[in-house]
Amino acid sequence: MLESLSSNATVAKIRCIEGKMLTESRLHELIYKKSVGEAAEFLKGVPRFKTDLETVDPATIHRGHLEELVEKSSFELYRRLCRFQQFDKIPFYNFIMFRHETEQILSMINCINSGVVHSFINTLPGFVLENSRLPFLEISKCESYEQLLEVLKKTDYGKVLKGIPLKEDGSINYPACELELRKYYFNKIFASVRRDFPGKDAEILDKYIRMNIDFINIVNAFRLKKYFNYNAEHIKQRMLPFSSISKSKMNRLYECETAEDMLDKLKRLPLLKDGVSAQMIETACDKARYSLARRLLRSSQSAPVVMYAFMTICNFETGNIIKIIEGIRYGLPPAEIEKLIII
Amino acid sequence: MAIEKMQLVNIAGLLSDLDKTLLRCCESGCFHMEQAVTGKDSHSSLKMLNEKNPYTATMKKLKALALSCRIKLTKTDYSDISADSPEEFAQLTEGLENRFDALRNERFSCMKEISEKNAVIKQITHLKGLDTDIGRISECDKIVVRMGRLPVDSFKKLEFYDETFFFVPFDSDKDFCWGMYFAPVTEKELVDEIFNSLYFEEYEIPDFVKGTPETAFEELNDAIIRKSRRIEEIDEQLQSLIKDKKDLIVKAYSKLKFRNDTFELRHKVASINEKFYMKGFVPKNNAEEFVKLFDDCESVSVVVKPPDSDSSLVIPTKLKNNRFARPFAMLVEMYGLPDYNGINPTTFVAITYTLLFGIMFGDLGQGFVIFIAGFFLDKFMNKTVGGLFRRVGFSSMVFGFLYGSVFGFEHLLDPVFHAMGFENKPFEVFDQTNFILIGAVAIGVALIAMSMIMNIVQSFRQKDYENAIFGCNGIAGFVFYTSIISAIAFKINYKSPAFIILLIVIPLLCIFCRFPLAHAMKYKKLQLTEDPEEATVGNFIVENFFEMFEYLLSYVSNTMSFLRVGGFVLSHAGMMLVVMTLMESVTAAAQPLVVVLGNAFVMCMEGLIVAIQIIRLEFYEVFSRFYSGNGKPFEPVGVSDSGSDEE
Known part of the structure; x- marks a missing residue:
């Protein structure tokens, strides 16, 4: 009990920070900025980004750099929160770095498949390069899958990827790599949850992470059905084998004849009680994930649950800002940008 | 205890007159609009108007402009704004935007x-030791030189590249690394592209920067001073432009918002063959006046009907309160409005709240402060809260006089009482503890009994006989509760068979069998529960036994809950006693300070707690017996505040 009480300080701190995040009206204010420079100036005035964007010059800032700084700011915030009560010594709290590592390896695989390996280093965030134990500079020099496996061979990621053969045309089987890496990521997270936390915290966190996976599976299943007309067996093979919903219920979803049937079933899921449409399924799932995270952040007293929920919210905030900056840069009308943001 | 009577109004007319009609509805301030086509009418040929609002985009632009100029948008009179159509508003907004943009763009380019x-100065600062003409660096034929800054994160990535270039860092802070890179002219494009992708921000040395770094430094400083002065001038021009255009922006926005919100109402209007149809509710008192508004519109016909003539609509509720009760409507609305056919409990709440506050927080001096604070709140902040303060403050003064307490001084009023012919003050709190506690319970009994009566009246009105006759808050419950209380209070012989059978057993049996009895009364048929298929005698007995137990327990707990009224009388007197004791323990000079601080503390803390506790008593012990709060509020169509984000 004392342990759970001692983490209350982190919970309180997170709630306090959450209260200072960009509100809907502030995001709308940002949407109406006319240049990346104006957006940078606006973000420099936001308390949460003030320190991280202090030295940025709005007149010369590059869009990509501004986006990277916003992402870095979230990461630094997460590191500060972990250090606050020495959570960085608990393996579970590395979930953000694990996620970034998984994303970057997948990005590298994509670059190899597309023959643009040199672009990987440009998109690699500096904070990942600095904080990850993986040799990303070496990874960025790989020109083939074999070289990538060689660099990763001493890591768990190497072991996961080793068993995935190349496709007949010689390219890397990206969907299989993605599925296996994500399976490995979530297995590792679930194992940490069971190991690092007492009963009830583990139970809530486990369920919450499974609900997040449900949203990923739902979006993927719907896309496979709508755009590729996959049958139930093929869809099941592509899904992450974790869920908060019963297996039979998920199977019934995958077994739908058409995308419309699937959509009908999705509308009845409590997870998507706020409604969903075929065109906006991703947005609807994101909005549901966002509101779920906010609800948990406000109702839970468990530090790992609140931290996981908070990082999800941060991720959405960063995503919103990036979408707005890109919208401004490419001259999208404010009304169109508004449709893209998750609030 | 009344609820405003409503009338259903159907309005039909030519689509060309729709805008005019909606404007009049908004201006009337008494038209509650409903969806013209409901589920029931979905098969009809009436179609809802779902046009895109042509005012919204311009309104957002104007709001953004006001926001960037830090102009507060408030609702204001816009009669002198000539723009009316969406195009005219767009033109006006564009004109304003252009004037501001011209200055802002110039400011931005200066910055x-x-x-x-x-x-460049920072670059040059790092070259101050160089005794050569800076211009010569860029005049090299075989190599390209670029000066600038590189993000620290990108600096680490340079290790990845094995191309023929090198980067010389001058200086670095936590985010950027300053320096210059050199590359052969033949590989200029490739190297530039690499640095571009690493977010290298190049600072070109302008052509006029010639000579040594020292001389260049001075020239650049002069140029910066000139540009800074220009920025100051532009800021002044911007400020005067804002001052000039502020009124125009606020008024134009006000009108635009009115047009926009009025247009939004079209989404509730249905149309058929160039005609529109809309419906809504109007208070009966205003109906005649409302119809007259359309007298000059020949194509528009307004038909007034009884409120319940459209069964698909829920009639909205508008409370009708007297002047004394009006501020207390806020508390009732907090719980929820009554149904249109229900009872308006505001006057009841107003009387009981005022009395209870006075009893629990009786102090002539503190009550006076609250009373005066009410006037200030009324004038500067919120009229409703101000009114509430005045009423409870006055009640506190009356009871404070009875307790003889003025800012905690319990004997300050003694001479007044002596002059009135009393030997002592009428009420000594600490000497009459039992009386206070019993009195508190008696108040509770009276309030509970009154709420039961209100439930009975309301249930009969709604023809809910189960609740009215057999319910725990119906006649059966009332007879049982008041009999027990009377037996205790007036020492009636409760052991007599007549008392037991007539006033205890029969009411309890009625409550126990309330559903079958009510069902038999209504349908002349015996049925144990609502779902006849699942009803067994065993189930019925077990279920009702526990419910009955809960009712009996709630009679006791709800009555005892009112003990807190007495508790707070004692607590208030106790807290003031502490203040007085503290005062006596300090020097004479510090005594006034202790009295002021002590009184302020008690007023803020205890006043707040008492206010909350009474709300709790009203909501839990009283409202739960007769009040559902499911009513739909009467919301006349109009325009929301200009500054709000509702759009």
């Missing part, structure tokens, strides 16, 4: 220039 020059 950009200053920023570039500052950056």
Whole structure:
């Protein structure tokens, strides 16, 4: 009990920070900025980004750099929160770095498949390069899958990827790599949850992470059905084998004849009680994930649950800002940008 | 205890007159609009108007402009704004935007220039030891030189590249690394592209920067001063432009918002063959006046009907309160409005709240302060809260006089009482503890009994006989509760068979069998529960036994809950006693300070707690017996506040 009480300080701190995040009206204010420079100036005035964007010059800032700084700011915030009560010594709290590592390896695989390996280093965030134990500079020099496996061979990621053969045309089987890496990521997270936390915290966190996976599976299943007309067996093979919903219920979803049937079933899921449409399924799932995270952040007293929920919210905030900056840069009308943001 | 009577109004007319009609509905301030086509009418040929609002985009632009000028948008009179159509508003907004943009763009380019020059100065600062003409660096034929800054994160990535270039860092802070890179002219494009992708911000040394770094430094500084002065001028021009256009922006926005919100109402209007149809509710008192508004519109016909003539609509509730009760409507609305056919409990709440506050927080001096604070709140902040303060403050003064308490001084009023012929003050709190506690319970009994009566009246009105006759808050419950209380209070012989059978057993049996009895009364047929298929005698007995137990327990707990009224009388007197004791323990000079601080503390803390506790008593012990709060509020169509984000 004392342990759970001692983490209350982190919970309180997170709630306090959450209260200072960009509100809907502030995001709308940002949407109406006319240049990346104006957006940078606006973000420099936001308390949460003030320190991280202090030295940025709005007149010369590059869009990509501004986006990277916003992402870095979230990461630094997460590191500060972990250090606050020495959570960085608990393996579970590395979930953000694990996620970034998984994303970057997948990005590298994509670059190899597309023959643009040199672009990987440009998109690699500096904070990942600095904080990850993986040799990303070496990874960025790989020109083939074999070289990538060689660099990763001493890591768990190497072991996961080793068993995935190349496709007949010689390219890397990206969907299989993605599925296996994500399976490995979530297995590792679930194992940490069971190991690092007492009963009830583990139970809530486990369920919450499974609900997040449900949203990923739902979006993927719907896309496979709508755009590729996959049958139930093929869809099941592509899904992450974790869920908060019963297996039979998920199977019934995958077994739908058409995308419309699937959509009908999705509308009845409590997870998507706020409604969903075929065109906006991703947005609807994101909005549901966002509101779920906010609800948990406000109702839970468990530090790992609140931290996981908070990082999800941060991720959405960063995503919103990036979408707005890109919208401004490419001259999208404010009304169109508004449709893209998750609030 | 009344609820405003409503009338259903159907309005039909030619689509060309729709805008005019909606404007009049908004201006009337008494039209509650409903969806013209409901589920029931979905098969009809009436179609809802779902046009895109042509005012919204311009309104957002104007709001953004006001926001960037830090102009507060408030609702204001816009009669002198000539723009009316969406196009006219768009033109007006564009004109305003252009004037501001011209100045802002110039300001931005000045800032950009200053920023570039500052950056060059920073570069040059690092070259101050160089005793050569800077221009010569860029005049090299075989190599390209670029000066600028590189993000620290990108600096680490340079290790990845094995191309023929090298980067010389001058200086670095936590985010950027300053320096210059050199590359052969033949590989200029490739190297530039690499640095571009690493977010290298180049600072070109302008052509005029010639000579040694020292001389260049001075020239750049002069240029920066000139540009800074220009920025100051532009800021002044911007400020005067804002001052000039502020009124126009606020008025134009006010009108635009009115047009926009009025247009939004079209989404509730249905149309058929160039005609529109809309419906809504109007208070009966205003109906005649409302119809007259359309007298000059020949194509528009307004038909007034009884409120319940459209069964698909829920009639909205508008409370009708007297002057004394009006501020207390806020508390009732907090719980929820009554149904249109229900009872308006505001007057009841007003009387009981005022009395209870006075009893629990009786102090002539403190009550006076609250009373005066009410006037200030009324004038400067919120009229409703101000009114509430005045009423409870006055009640506190009356009871404070009875308790003889003025800012905690319990004997200050003694001479007044002596002059009135009393030997002592009428009420000594600490000497009459039992009386206070019993009195508190008696108040509770009276309030509970009154709420039961209200439940009975309301249930009969709604023809809910189960609740009215057999319910725990119906006649059966009332007879049982008041009999027990009377037996205790007036020492009636409760052991007599007549008392037991008539006033205890029969009411309890009625409550126990309330559903079958009510069902038999209504349908002349015996049925144990609502779902006849699942009803067994065993189930019925077990279920009702526990419910009955809960009712009996709630009679006791709800009555005892009112003990807190007495508790707070004692607590208030106790807290003031502490203040007085503290005062006596300090020096004479500090005594006034202790009295002021002590009174302020008690007023803020205890006043707040008492206010909350009474709300709790009203909501839990009283409202739960007769009040559902499921009513739909009467919301006349109009325009929301200009500054709000509702759009």
